[in-house]
Amino acid sequence: MGQLIFETVLNGVQFGVFLFLISAGLTLVFGIMNMVNLAHGSLFMMGAYIGSYVFQQTGSFALAVVIAIPFSLLLGILLEFLALRTLYARDHLDQVLATFGFILFFNQLVLRVFGATSQEFRLPDAINFPMPLFGFTYPSYRLIVIVVGLAVGAGLYLVIAKTRMGMLIRAGASNRAMVGALGVNIRMLFTLIFGIGAALAGLAGVMIGPIESVESGMGENKLILAFVVIVIGGIGSIRGAFIASIIVGLVEVIGRVFMKDILRTFLPEEFAQTAGPALASMSIYILMAAVLYFRPQGLFPARTG
Amino acid sequence: MLRIVLMAGTALAAGLPAAMAQEFKIGFITTLSGPGAGPGTEMQKGFQIGLKHEGWSKDGDKLAGVVTKVIFGDDQQKTDAGVREAEKLLDQEKVHVLAGIVWSNVALAVYPKVIAKGLPYVITNAGASQFAGEMCHPLLTSTSWNNDQIPEALGQRMNQDKIESIFMLAPNYQAGKDMIAGVKRTLKGPKIVGEDYFKLGETDHQASISKARASGAKAVFVFAPGGMGVAFFKNWAAAGAGKDMKLYTAFTVDWSTLPAIGDAAVGTYHTMYWNVDIDNAANKAFVKDFAAANGRNPSHYAAQAYDGARIIAAGLKATGGKFDDGPALAKAIRKAKFESVRGPFAYNVNGMPIQNIYLREVVKGADGKAAIVTRGAIFQNYKDAYWEKCPADKRL
Numbered sequence: 001m002g003q004l005i006f007e008t009v010l011n012g013v014q015f016g017v018f019l020f021l022i023s024a025g026l027t028l029v030f031g032i033m034n035m036v037n038l039a040h041g042s043l044f045m046m047g048a049y050i051g052s053y054v055f056q057q058t059g060s061f062a063l064a065v066v067i068a069i070p071f072s073l074l075l076g077i078l079l080e081f082l083a084l085r086t087l088y089a090r091d092h093l094d095q096v097l098a099t100f101g102f103i104l105f106f107n108q109l110v111l112r113v114f115g116a117t118s119q120e121f122r123l124p125d126a127i128n129f130p131m132p133l134f135g136f137t138y139p140s141y142r143l144i145v146i147v148v149g150l151a152v153g154a155g156l157y158l159v160i161a162k163t164r165m166g167m168l169i170r171a172g173a174s175n176r177a178m179v180g181a182l183g184v185n186i187r188m189l190f191t192l193i194f195g196i197g198a199a200l201a202g203l204a205g206v207m208i209g210p211i212e213s214v215e216s217g218m219g220e221n222k223l224i225l226a227f228v229v230i231v232i233g234g235i236g237s238i239r240g241a242f243i244a245s246i247i248v249g250l251v252e253v254i255g256r257v258f259m260k261d262i263l264r265t266f267l268p269e270e271f272a273q274t275a276g277p278a279l280a281s282m283s284i285y286i287l288m289a290a291v292l293y294f295r296p297q298g299l300f301p302a303r304t305g
Numbered sequence: 306m307l308r309i310v311l312m313a314g315t316a317l318a319a320g321l322p323a324a325m326a327q328e329f330k331i332g333f334i335t336t337l338s339g340p341g342a343g344p345g346t347e348m349q350k351g352f353q354i355g356l357k358h359e360g361w362s363k364d365g366d367k368l369a370g371v372v373t374k375v376i377f378g379d380d381q382q383k384t385d386a387g388v389r390e391a392e393k394l395l396d397q398e399k400v401h402v403l404a405g406i407v408w409s410n411v412a413l414a415v416y417p418k419v420i421a422k423g424l425p426y427v428i429t430n431a432g433a434s435q436f437a438g439e440m441c442h443p444l445l446t447s448t449s450w451n452n453d454q455i456p457e458a459l460g461q462r463m464n465q466d467k468i469e470s471i472f473m474l475a476p477n478y479q480a481g482k483d484m485i486a487g488v489k490r491t492l493k494g495p496k497i498v499g500e501d502y503f504k505l506g507e508t509d510h511q512a513s514i515s516k517a518r519a520s521g522a523k524a525v526f527v528f529a530p531g532g533m534g535v536a537f538f539k540n541w542a543a544a545g546a547g548k549d550m551k552l553y554t555a556f557t558v559d560w561s562t563l564p565a566i567g568d569a570a571v572g573t574y575h576t577m578y579w580n581v582d583i584d585n586a587a588n589k590a591f592v593k594d595f596a597a598a599n600g601r602n603p604s605h606y607a608a609q610a611y612d613g614a615r616i617i618a619a620g621l622k623a624t625g626g627k628f629d630d631g632p633a634l635a636k637a638i639r640k641a642k643f644e645s646v647r648g649p650f651a652y653n654v655n656g657m658p659i660q661n662i663y664l665r666e667v668v669k670g671a672d673g674k675a676a677i678v679t680r681g682a683i684f685q686n687y688k689d690a691y692w693e694k695c696p697a698d699k700r701l
Contacts, residue, residue: 004516011512137545210539211543257515277477
């Protein structure tokens with residue numbers, strides 16, 4: 001039992017770190033540009049598809065990562081430059097409709113180009129093997145995901161806390177109009193932030209693609225979780241996104257594994273059997289509702305103005 | 306006579322050639338977009354090859370001597386979209402046969418529409434148990450299976466393998482529960498130490514695998530179709546779970562997902578009514594043409610849709626090319642003689658196939674790639690568990 005608890009916590013942290021990679025970009029875009037970008041999940045998917053394509057052509061996972069990240073960055077910048085830029089001044093409903101259109105576009109695009117079946121994308125055995133860890137075995141690659149996620153988190157923290165660009169990002173998150181009024185090229189800053197967000201989504205895609213299924217529409221479920229994360233963490237806050245990701249990851253995975261057993265202690269077996277999985281999948285939304293009730297700004301609100 | 310004159314008159318008045326009125330129309334509903342597009346497009350491909358082998362490759366060609374048009378509809382894996390497509394095909398296009406449908410929930414929602422029109426309903430995948438039991442109908446004919454048939458055979462195999470204990474995993478929806486119930490129906494020896502339902506569409510199974518391993522089970526059963534299954538096998542292999550537990554699956558690996566799964570599924574067992582190595586002329590022709598067009602072997606989705614196309618053609622032949630009388634055409638389809646790709650094949654009174662269920666193993670093929678081989682039949686000429694619930698006046 002103790003082992004299962006430890007393993008489950010590790011699974012939860014790993015899932016949380018992965019969620020952070022997706023939510024970091026989303027929270028920057030939403031927080032700083034006040035832009036609801038549903039196509040963020042599509043950028044995640046495109047990262048996975050490009051990675052799998054490179055893998056199929058070359059057989060190299062390393063090359064897949066190296067190519068997918070700049071590709072996602074460029075795709076993000078292109079998307080911002082050609083289409084999303086015109087939406088900043090519009091209200092959220094217009095942004096939702098337009099970026100939902102992009103979801104459909106990208107889903108259909110990969111269906112046309114790559115077909116409907118799940119894409120071939122695998123890890124080299126050297127980094128993906130059952131690793132002995134404190135008396136049980138754990139997939140080594142998941143530990144790598146944790147390390148990469150933590151490194152990205154630390155890197156973003158340094159950039160935002162210590163650099164001039166980070167200062168502008170923080171300023172943009174708290175008062176957009178004022179930053180523009182002070183003569184900062186806000187358009188350029190937006191494009192850059194969008195590109196970084198897209199690159200992080202692409203990184204998440206190429207990291208997670210080989211351990212799940214690369215297929216059309218794979219980004220939508222992740223996008224919903226990412227929105228939950230940024231709402232809990234406080235929109236625009238990287239620190240909030242990181243902590244909320246870990247909380248959501250833990251709640252989701254622990255709920256999945258133990259909810260039924262918890263319910264069983266005080267409810268009839270039959271009821272626990274069906275209510276357990278249902279309640280487990282609701283748990284993060286209940287958490288979000290609770291956070292919104294007590295702290296409508298999220299745990300670490302970035303915007304003050 | 307009067308009717309023919311009127312029909313001809315209407316056609317001429319509308320400026321159409323009279324021949325158009327004689328056109329036989331097939332509506333085929335499947336999933337062509339969204340996450341369910343994998344099995345959906347696979348069915349479409351199989352259906353098209355079946356029609357091609359009957360001499361039809363484009364609208365205006367003849368099927369069983371009758372000029373035929375085929376219209377594909379996309380249900381997007383959604384019940385409401387499926388019903389909308391069905392209404393369009395039935396009311397606007399006025400099709401004479403409705404075929405296809407991947408998902409049980411969509412097939413159940415479309416059912417009353419087709420029955421009310423009195424048209425043949427040829428299902429090429431969805432295996433809801435209601436269709437085999439209380440909702441069976443002379444108009445409804447399935448070229449696939451009843452959901453439970455496949456896992457029942459797997460339960461039988463687990464008994465033979467003398468597995469001590471088993472942990473069962475399935476998505477939390479109707480078919481997931483049907484699959485586990487199917488295994489349980491035949492399972493006698495092995496003790497069930499745990500049952501876990503994950504959410505439909507889940508693509509990270511590490512948590513479930515941790516739980517199964519902690520339960521101390523000697524074997525795991527999983528039902529995870531499509532992308533869920535691709536992820537499951539990858540997670541299973543990465544966790545090294547195969548060392549401690551034997552893996553049995555149903556509808557979790559097939560020839561269309563195998564390239565993405567690769568070696569992760571090698572050494573696992575599942576059950577199926579068909580495989581590419583089943584030896585008969587129809588299967589050889591089907592597999593050859595599918596592989597030539599797609600560069601890989603067909604999955605069962607394509608196989609049963611192929612049979613669907615051929616049985617419709619056989620029914621049409623049997624009526625001498627007449628298709629105005631829906632119930633008569635449906636009966637002709639049900640009673641038609643045709644060579645199924647699965648070999649021995651007959652219909653039970655409820656419109657469900659009586660067929661062999663085979664054990665299949667995923668092995669490393671001669672070319673170094675993963676392959677699925679048949680390991681003999683677990684059940685011969687196997688009927689589903691619900692047919693006796695089919696009302697006497699609905700049997701055919």
